[in-house]
Amino acid sequence: MIDWVAAAFSSAKAAGDIAKSLVTLRDEELVRGRVMELTSTLMDLQQQMMQGQLEQMALIKKIADLEDALKSTKAKQNVLERYELRGVGPAKVVYALKPEYADAEPAHFCCTNCYDKGHRSVLKAMRQNNSTSMKFSCPECSNTFFITGEYLPDTLKAR
Numbered sequence: 001m002i003d004w005v006a007a008a009f010s011s012a013k014a015a016g017d018i019a020k021s022l023v024t025l026r027d028e029e030l031v032r033g034r035v036m037e038l039t040s041t042l043m044d045l046q047q048q049m050m051q052g053q054l055e056q057m058a059l060i061k062k063i064a065d066l067e068d069a070l071k072s073t074k075a076k077q078n079v080l081e082r083y084e085l086r087g088v089g090p091a092k093v094v095y096a097l098k099p100e101y102a103d104a105e106p107a108h109f110c111c112t113n114c115y116d117k118g119h120r121s122v123l124k125a126m127r128q129n130n131s132t133s134m135k136f137s138c139p140e141c142s143n144t145f146f147i148t149g150e151y152l153p154d155t156l157k158a159r
């Protein structure tokens with residue numbers, strides 16, 4: 001991608017050599033030939049610099065795109081970092097808000113399957129299964145969870 005740099009250095013050196021040789025030439029025909037050669041070399045150099053500018057613009061755009069992607073990934077990561085894996089019955093786990101965030105949002109649980117794939121999916125309460133557990137479903141992957149009543153926050157218990 002940066003071949004133009006080597007070519008540009010080569011063209012600039014050639015232009016410098018031609019310019020030096022012009023100083024000692026006395027023959028008008030030779031001078032005219034060298035000037036044409038110099039003009040051609042300078043045009044090559046200009047072309048190489050334009051190529052370099054195009055590549056630089058492409059790289060700047062690529063960096064901006066990568067910075068956007070990084071920002072988005074960090075934002076997602078910040079959301080996921082608010083949760084911890086919590087046992088909600090024998091051999092049952094879900095992701096729940098860490099205690100330090102529990103006051104900032106209403107009580108809810110998140111799907112372990114979706115969390116492990118890198119995104120949050122808040123479980124939807126389906127129905128009071130029986131007096132000992134409640135069924136939840138993931139709107140993203142349809143995974144179902146039965147959460148034992150003693151692990152349900154009061155706000156999620158059926159009235």
Ligand SMILES: [Zn+2]
Binds near residue numbers: 121138139140142
């Ligand atoms: Zn899910």
